[in-house]
Amino acid sequence: MAETNIQELHNQDFNLWVEKIKQKIQERDFADMDWDNLLDEIDDMGKSEKRSLESYLQRLIEHIFKLKYWESERERNYRHGCAEVANFRNQINRLLKRNPSFKKYLAEIYSEIFIEVLQVRSLEFDIPDHVFIELELIMQPNYFGENNCKPPKFG
Numbered sequence: 570m571a572e573t574n575i576q577e578l579h580n581q582d583f584n585l586w587v588e589k590i591k592q593k594i595q596e597r598d599f600a601d602m603d604w605d606n607l608l609d610e611i612d613d614m615g616k617s618e619k620r621s622l623e624s625y626l627q628r629l630i631e632h633i634f635k636l637k638y639w640e641s642e643r644e645r646n647y648r649h650g651c652a653e654v655a656n657f658r659n660q661i662n663r664l665l666k667r668n669p670s671f672k673k674y675l676a677e678i679y680s681e682i683f684i685e686v687l688q689v690r691s692l693e694f695d696i697p698d699h700v701f702i703e704l705e706l707i708m709q710p711n712y713f714g715e716n717n718c719k720p721p722k723f724g
Contacts, residue, residue, distance in 0.1 A: 575589060575590070575601065575602075575603040575606075576603050576605070576606060579603060579606045586603070586606070590602070590603060590607055618664065618667075618668060618671070619671070619674060621660075621664060622661065622664050622671055622674065622675060622678075623678060623682060625657050625660040625661045625664065626657075626661060626675065626678070626679065626682050627682050627685070627686055628653070628657045629654060629657035629658055629661065629707065630682065630683055630686040630702075630707065631686055631690060632650055632653040632654045632657060633654060633702065633707060633712075633713070633714045634686065634687075634690045634694065634696065634714070635650050635690075635694075636650045636651065636654065636713055636714040636718075637714030638690070638694035638695060638696050639693070639694055640694075647718075648718075650713075650718075651713055651718030654713050654714075654718070655710075655718070658707075658708060658710065661675070661708070662708075675704070676704060679704045683701065683702070687700065702714075
């Protein structure tokens with residue numbers, strides 16, 4: 570299969586393109602490899618994982634703020650909020666386990682994302698002006714914004 574055909578396949582049937590590229594790599598057939606698209610896809614994989622980490626972190630901070638400052642809904646949504654905090658923290662930890670190098674990236678993006686969430690949530694809730702929750706604290710399994718969420722212990 571000529572390189573132009575493989576490149577066309579990338580846009581026409583992505584899954585088939587992946588299968589063909591995988592087969593070529595397994596067979597060590599690099600003669601007509603679609604290097605440009607392969608490199609783009611590898612680059613996109615890393616970006617996608619980072620976007621997931623950013624999204625989970627944003628959601629974790631949002632739900633910590635909801636538990637801590639959303640007084641009118643605290644009683645009604647308390648258990649759901651606790652579950653959401655635990656879930657987003659678990660998702661972050663899962664990504665960090667698969668990608669240990671993301672720990673540095675998480676530390677780099679934390680302050681920026683925290684401030685963005687703070688600015689938006691301050692429009693909703695009465696949040697003190699100089700609030701900052703350290704990354705180390707927010708990632709502790711028993712931290713729920715000073716609330717006593719007690720996750721069950723399994724295993």
